[in-house]
Structure formats: structure tokens, C-alpha cells
Amino acid sequence: MxxxxxxxxxxxxxxxxxxxxxxxxxxxxxxxxxGDRGSAYLDLADQAFxxxxxxxxxxxLKIDRIISAAEVGGAEAIHPxxxxxxxxxxxxEICRDCEIDFIGPSPQSMDxxxxxxxxxxxxxxxxxxxxxxxxxxxxxxxxxxxxxxEIGYPVLIKATxxxxxxxxxxxxxxxxxxxxxxxxxxxxxxxxxxxxxxLEKYIGTPRHVEVQILADxxxxxxxxxxxxxxxxxxHQKLIEESPSPTISQDTxxxxxxxxxxxxxxxxxxxxxxxxxIVDTNDNFYFIEVNARIQVEHPVTELVTGxxxxxxxxxxxxxxxxxxQQSDIPLIGCAIECRLNAEDPDNGFRPCPGLxxxxxxxxxxxxxxxxxxxxxxxVPPYYDSMIGKLLVHQPTREQAIEKMLRALWELRIExxxxxxxxxxxxxxxxxxxxxxxxxxxxxxxxxxWL
Amino acid sequence: xxxxxxxDVKVFDVDTIRKFVELMNExxxxxxxxxxxxxxxxxxxxxxxxxxxxxxxAQPAPAAAPAAAVSDTPAADSANIxxxxxxxxxxxxxxPKPESPNYVKVGDSVSAETVVCLLEAMKTFNELNAGVSxxxxxxxxxxxxxxxxxxxxxxxxxxx
Numbered sequence: 001m002x003x004x005x006x007x008x009x010x011x012x013x014x015x016x017x018x019x020x021x022x023x024x025x026x027x028x029x030x031x032x033x034x035g036d037r038g039s040a041y042l043d044l045a046d047q048a049f050x051x052x053x054x055x056x057x058x059x060x061l062k063i064d065r066i067i068s069a070a071e072v073g074g075a076e077a078i079h080p081x082x083x084x085x086x087x088x089x090x091x092x093e094i095c096r097d098c099e100i101d102f103i104g105p106s107p108q109s110m111d112x113x114x115x116x117x118x119x120x121x122x123x124x125x126x127x128x129x130x131x132x133x134x135x136x137x138x139x140x141x142x143x144x145x146x147x148x149x150e151i152g153y154p155v156l157i158k159a160t161x162x163x164x165x166x167x168x169x170x171x172x173x174x175x176x177x178x179x180x181x182x183x184x185x186x187x188x189x190x191x192x193x194x195x196x197x198x199l200e201k202y203i204g205t206p207r208h209v210e211v212q213i214l215a216d217x218x219x220x221x222x223x224x225x226x227x228x229x230x231x232x233x234x235h236q237k238l239i240e241e242s243p244s245p246t247i248s249q250d251t252x253x254x255x256x257x258x259x260x261x262x263x264x265x266x267x268x269x270x271x272x273x274x275x276x277i278v279d280t281n282d283n284f285y286f287i288e289v290n291a292r293i294q295v296e297h298p299v300t301e302l303v304t305g306x307x308x309x310x311x312x313x314x315x316x317x318x319x320x321x322x323x324q325q326s327d328i329p330l331i332g333c334a335i336e337c338r339l340n341a342e343d344p345d346n347g348f349r350p351c352p353g354l355x356x357x358x359x360x361x362x363x364x365x366x367x368x369x370x371x372x373x374x375x376x377x378v379p380p381y382y383d384s385m386i387g388k389l390l391v392h393q394p395t396r397e398q399a400i401e402k403m404l405r406a407l408w409e410l411r412i413e414x415x416x417x418x419x420x421x422x423x424x425x426x427x428x429x430x431x432x433x434x435x436x437x438x439x440x441x442x443x444x445x446x447x448w449l
Numbered sequence: 450x451x452x453x454x455x456x457d458v459k460v461f462d463v464d465t466i467r468k469f470v471e472l473m474n475e476x477x478x479x480x481x482x483x484x485x486x487x488x489x490x491x492x493x494x495x496x497x498x499x500x501x502x503x504x505x506x507a508q509p510a511p512a513a514a515p516a517a518a519v520s521d522t523p524a525a526d527s528a529n530i531x532x533x534x535x536x537x538x539x540x541x542x543x544x545p546k547p548e549s550p551n552y553v554k555v556g557d558s559v560s561a562e563t564v565v566c567l568l569e570a571m572k573t574f575n576e577l578n579a580g581v582s583x584x585x586x587x588x589x590x591x592x593x594x595x596x597x598x599x600x601x602x603x604x605x606x607x608x609x
Contacts, residue, residue: 034598049538049595049597049598050538050597050598050599050600051538051597051598052598053598059598064537064570065537065538065570065598067570067571068537068538068539069538071571072539072570072596072597073595098571
């Protein structure tokens, strides 16, 4: 087991990893930018190094400085968290070249799964349903037209190097297709330096359901059931829950087994999430693999009782999975609300600034993962999430009630947060009836926000 | 601060605020927070531009803090002192080889190009230049210390 780990991240996930390490008797090395200097959670690490000015590109993304901090701090492994360098295969390789373990998959499987088109190929080879679409990248417009006619409109144009919803366009008909192709290519080229695109059938009211997996270096793969992340705004998840309230147990089993097949075929190890979209007939289609730990991992921790961060560290250090598939329960229902420093009454405008007062909800069945505290100044340089509020109850109805109570109890002064937005969503009949698709919030927000 | 706000200020007027900003610059302070009875002022310097902000407490302040925050701060260096900071994360070496003498010692005169130390990271050694000319007045780290970005290493008196 490692003696010391460097955490190449910040904020709530850095705190999460520090907590796991503390419980495992592993010393921690934190890194911080000038924008995070003085943050309270840094005091919980055994060492902390400044890696540059506030801008991420000059600090948290500076591979040489992160590696130097690991060397100077004497860390044997690096946990990359999510975002930043967590899916950067070059960073992964450099760690290994420097004889520092990267807590995650191999650079090769990270590359393979990070390329969405290759990932689709892998899925097909593993007998995992994919959204009907082009066999590969679209070479020219005439091919696009042919493929679109085969799969049927509307079609979705997606960038192979894409993420965060960029390089995507919907075309409802052949008339729109060529223009949409051009726009998608241009956007993708600008955002990712790669304008290659492929086509998929556009699923009208999709639910986003994903499967958590863990795999050790010995080839053992397990799933930890599903999470439903359909409550989104602009492709950003807002509320996640487990189990998904929209799919049957048969569909659940099939999706989880498909996810395990996919991961085994990709020779992937450590934690990962296989994402699917599900249509209104319970047909599920593979979308992509997130080759890292995710923001919403606590949802799964609550319903299974398994500490995913500890599992990641154990796997990376060479340990075999401590449990088999039959050991992994799915108990009750867990819901997570992502609290962002944004003003939902003003177009979700970011609200960085000083938190003057913070009263944190608690009591049975409530978990709050956050690095924020009264007196903490939310910096403007990073994403706006300041905490994750979770509940776990025997039934979904009870979980919704518990979350409403916890959101009511949360008091923050000095900044605005999305807490009021979450309360409103959780009161909607569509949320109770689980009919929310990924476009629901944007489509109906003006009626109930 | 706009002029119409200035005319509403009873205790803190523009001249006083200007003095505070000058004091901030002189003592290299980035933030000053002052309170007198029910009025507060916070001056925050962001990047290189001082952006004065006046705030008024809605209720009477619980305890009036003395408006002497500026002089309560730890003794700051005079304007002639330039601090050489580390641009990277690594190990500080005060000499080129273990058996060599140190690059510089307190009292040495340096020019901007003078190599004052080595910073090692990932098995590569980088020479750090003084960046300014003057006299070394203080060395803030020891040989083989771990340093990170912006860690102060040397104080140089540029007036000498």
C-alpha cells in the first residue's frame, strides 16, 4: 500500500481524497494555485505545494509542476480526481515514466475509450448496443447524407474528440444536415483541435443512465449498479440518483452486464462509468465511458456501502477487489444535488465571492461533501460547484422528502446558490413520476423556476 | 469610487481613501478591512489595479474595531527590497555542486543575470537569475529545501 499520495486536484474532490487517505493511513500531498492559497481543506493535507497562479492552465494543468510536487513531496502515486488531468493520457504516461503510479486506468485504455468513435467500435465488438449511427468518421457530405437516410432523421452530429456538448448539432432533415455538419466541424476544430465528426440517431427524450464499474489489475470487473442523471441543464448534471427510477429491473441487469462486458473487453482497470441513453421504450444505447472517478460517485457509495475512492487506491496499489458481484447490494435510494455558486433567478450567473455564513444540513441520512465554510471565498477561476448534498433513504419518496428538508436547512449568506432551484425541481410532479428527460429543465424552466 | 458616493461618505472621504491606497501600495498590501462604529470599508487590490470598495453595515457593528489595521500588519519591507521567488516546484540548491561554495551570500552584490541558485525538478537543474541588481540582504531558504511556486527565496536591496 502507498505511504504517500499526491492529489492533483482542488476543492471538494481533493478533500474527499484526503479523507480516504487519512482513513487508510496514507499521507497526503496537496497542490494548490494562488487562487486557492489559504483554503481550509489544504490544512488537512500533510504537505501542500503551490503550483502556480490562479488560472488552471498555469497551475492545476501544469504537468511538470504536478510531477515535481510529487517528487519533492515523496509521493508514490497521484490521484487525479475528476476534470483537470484525470483523463489526460499523456499525464498518465509521464507519471508512469517517472515511476509514480497514476490512480486510474492505463494510458492505452484511456486513449481508446477517450476517442468516442473507437469507444463505439469497442462497444459494438462487445455486443453492447450503440446508438444507430455511422460506422466511423464521416469523410464527406455525400456519405453523411447516405448514412442519415439509413439511420433516419433526426440525426445528431458529434465530434469524436468532443466533450461538454461541444461540436454537437442536431439536423432534422437533409436540408439542415450539410449546414449542421459544417458548424459542428468548425466548433470541434476550435474546441478540441480535431474537427472529425460522426453521426448518431438523435434520441428525442433521452434519459441519461450510467453504470459505475470497478476493475482490478487482475481482470476482475464488477458493476455497482446504475445512476440516473437526467436532470441536466446544458449538458451539465444537476441532480443524480440511484437506482434509476425509469428503468425496469431487467433493463437494469442488461445495462449493468453490458457495462461489465465493455470494460472487460477494453482491458480497463480502476474506477470508471459507462454512460447510456435510454429511450421511452427502455431501449438503452452506449454513449461513452468516463475513464475516471465522477462527481456523483457518492450516490453509488450510499446505496452500495462501498467506498469508491478507497477502492481506487487499493486497485492502483495492486490489490485484488475485496468483493464479488454477489456481494454488492443496492439498498434504498440515494439522491445528490450539486450545489453551484450560481444565481438561478438570474440565468444561473456565477456568484463567486465570500461565504459570510454557512449552516450545513445534517441528521440521519444526510451527507454533505464540500470544502466550503463560513469565511471561504469562492474563487472565480474554477467551476462553480461548491458542494454536493446527498440523502439516502429506504424509498425514493422518503429520499425526496429528506432532500427537501436538507435543502431547507441549508443556509448560506454572501453568495447565491442553486439550492432554491433544486427545491423547485424536487417538488415537480415530473420529478416524482420520473418522467424527466435530459432536455426537460431547459424546455420547461421558465414555467416553474 | 464615483463622486456621488464620495459625497455620501461621512467618515471615509476620498482623501482618506486615497491615503489608504497609497499606504497599501507602499506596504505591498493586497487587502485592507476597516471598521468604525457602523461603517466598514474594504479595499481590495486585484492584479495590479487598486479597486476601492466601500460597504456599509446595515446594523450597528457589534464591536468597533480600531481603524488601525494598516499599522497592525507585520512590518513590511521598504520599497527598495525586491523578493526573488521560485517560478517552479522543486528542490533549492544554494551551490552548483555539494563541494562548491554557495552561489551567493548575504552582502553580495548581484546583477540581474547573476545566478543565485539552482532549482531542480524531474532530474533537470535550472539556474535562477537574480532578475534585479542590488545587494543580497537575506536568504530565506536552506540548501536542499523543497520549494513551490512563488516561494520567497532571496531579498535583494535594489538601492545598493
